[in-house]
Amino acid sequence: GQQLNQSPQSMFIQEGEDVSMNCTSSSIFNTWLWYKQDPGEGPVLLIALYKAGELTSNGRLTAQFGITRKDSFLNISASIPSDVGIYFCAGQNFGDMRFGAGTRLTVKP
């Protein structure tokens, strides 16, 4: 099946630093999505990308849909303690959505 490679697996940063994580795939996706999951909760959608090359922001978050449709990145600027959690990328083709392994983010005050 379609495999998503998400990196890094984990990040430990200081409050105020910027964060970047990315996802690559061997297959093309029509839609890329980025989710955040807090402990014991379901994922919450952060950003959805629908077109190759699209760059979308949501507050301090910025994500881009790669030109090849096989990759996407997520940037978080000026991190704050509540950014802590696991971030998942997901690629979607019609009804099929696959997730990356996640990036566990720790923010030190």
Added chain:
Amino acid sequence: GAVVSQHPSRVICKSGTSVKIECRSLDFQATTMFWYRQFPKKSLMLMATSNEGSKATYEQGVEKDKFLINHASLTLSTLTVTSAHPEDSSFYICSARAPGGRPPYGYTFGSGTRLTVV
């Protein structure tokens, strides 16, 4: 916006018993719902896709007789873990998609169910 309610949030059961998990779309009709399983510190693994009024489609390696899925209405899908064993202990999450929906409205996740089999 779209809200998906999942119940229970936590359940502890004895080995050999069955457990039912409910996933409800509260403010929209969901023609398709998805069930995921998540191991500690791991990603979400799609178990099955359920379509209202028809049989669920299971991913390779998922036992359909073990994980029974019923999507009898446009607002409710249930996952029943039958004859549960400790290795079935996991975090189960559902998501729902509205007809013709486009993300983010199209895919909304429940808050998950932590199943512990003792």
